[in-house]
Amino acid sequence: MPSTQPLRTMMVDTQVRPSDVTKFPIIAAMLDVPREAFVPAAAQPVAYMDAPVPFADGREMPDARVFAKILDALDIDAADQVLIVGGGLGYSTAVMARMADSVVMVEDQAQRVADAEAALAAQGVMNAAVIDAPLAEGAPKAGPFDVILIEGGVEDVPEALTDQLGEGGRMAAIFAKGTLGEVRVGHRIDGRLSWRYAFNAGAPVLPGFSRAKSFML
Template structure:
């Protein structure tokens, strides 16, 4: 029988801490949240692998290293209301729920959204609300947000989403660049978002976040 608790400790000790992520709230959350509860049942044995885990075509659970480093760079605070875009089965929302005041988790796939809600309730993440809606639209009625975490890669970030970020807020996303990508943190100042490179990472581009293709004859 798989010892998931031991695997969870090993994940933190071999993937998170060596990536220079040492903030207690992140370490504590990733040691506490049962990652195996938020992956497809057929993949629970590899829940703590150091790689993205496929959910469905083009959708993944981010590898632990990438998630931890994004959370570290975004500097989530206990008083934050966080918008989680592309919630999948709810793992990142569960981690964020232990670090922030409240989490609004948006998932556009009906099955994923229902399964995420069920898992979060079962695991006691009672400060998370799951919204079934197009990812690129966010959840404006619950905003504005202190922080926005985009769980997947983007080629562009719609203004409809950055409009939901408070002035002084932060937004984290992996920008696709060829085979690889780079995580950037955006800071909203006087209504404008300024992006800064944080580290290299890779993930599939989320639906609704593709760059518009230039038309040519």
């Protein structure tokens, strides 16, 4: 199979750098990880397009621009312990594993977990683990984490998940807002989690992250 390095370079030069993402660890990791190895076979031809990559169940992998801007906002350190909720087939895990000390990824479908594990192993990612569990539960036994990425849309973030973020930690999610959405980054300081707006982006709401419906009698 021909090398996709030219496609990765073009992706970084046309989607990532123009979005004011210039930190070396992000650029290096996104140049290094073959994006097409972590998408469904049918989506491989569009893996490097400036658009989210769809999965069969309505989920999607964020486009490179959105993902890179989230990484930039999370300010990942080489000593960080990372949790990724809804990491799909493992692309974000492979990228963040090159930037952090370790990564735990949670997925809620056994086949997707198996496919992600195989893809990560094929790429030699040794400092990441994939857990099969409900997304909103996270991985409490592996925490606390320095960084948590919810890779998809949310209306609410369960306290059971936010409790897994350690003091000084950062957490990012795409909050649904009508037909649009916005990325927010939460910082835990003195035990409290405070969310701040980062930039606009949209994504389908993940299972377990919808706001509870209220009924009027």
